[in-house]
Amino acid sequence: MTQQITAQVPAPRLNEMAPDFDAPTTHGQKKLADYRGQWLVLFSHPADFTPVCTTEFIGFARRHEDFAARNTQLLGLSIDSHYSHIAWVRNIREKFGVDVKFPIIADLSMKVASAYGMIQPGASDTAAVRATFIIDPEGVLRAMVYYPMNAGRSVNEIFRLLVALQTADANGCAMPENWEPGQPVIVPTPKTPEEAEQRASEGYDTVDWYFSTRML
Structure with a gap:
């Protein structure tokens, strides 16, 4: 019997170049190179229209301008479809009064999620866990934070970490x-x-x- 060998995607590592991507989003096609010269917070969530993820997106949306003031863009991701993302963003605005202004990657192929190690078989084979990546203006991965499926991340802590990294670099x-x-x-x-x-x-x-x- 011939044993099938599955190629393993190397996990992203701190202080190395972040994995490249070219993916469809709710704001059009986006590439990592589009963010050169700016900081980027790339974060994944397990699924659209789920309670914990909704609270996280509201948290990021409410601090969107704070991130922008630090020369930082936000970019969400899940393996749901482009149309699901659009419907969810509309639902958040209608039901919670919060406007999500940052793009969301539709990663149906799981290509981006796999490159960034967002798929954790111990948690789910089909959903991206709550992973957050901070990428600097040169495209270097500076921080990674993973949360379990059933506990929402702290947007305030992610912002604090970003400011700490920027301040450490500058001084x-x-x-x-x-x-x-x-x-x-x-x-x-x-x-x-x-x-x-x-x-x-x-x-x-x-x-x-x-x-x-x-x-x-």
Whole structure:
């Protein structure tokens, strides 16, 4: 008997180029290259017209302008059809009074979902789990967050993470637990014994040679 071998799609990895795509959306055909020069939050949901997904789309829609102010576009995805997406967006506007202004990929072939590791066999063979990807203006994948099918993600946390990444890039620093704008950031750790010896005299808020913070 000949055993059939199924080719495995390599999982996306942080700090590497995000998987390319060219897919139909509710705003026309979209490619990853269309977002070059901007940040992109690409997020999948299991299915249209489901309660948890509806709350998530309302959450993203309500913060759409906040993301836009950070040079960031939103792009949803599910393996439902283009027409299902249109009907769902219309339903959200009619029943909840919220206008979803960002595009949604219709990924019936599961090509994009598979490339991004959104299909998790342990959860479902036919639906994309709640995965969120933050892609920088150069097309590099900077963050991945996965949620289970039965628990909605936090849009506020995704926005906080985006701001933290942008701020870290702009200032050459790292961000402590639950960092918010206006709070101290972490100074890069010294790389040599000589630098460690000098750290206490460099004007930072230093607890020990490896742990120093500063205000921006």
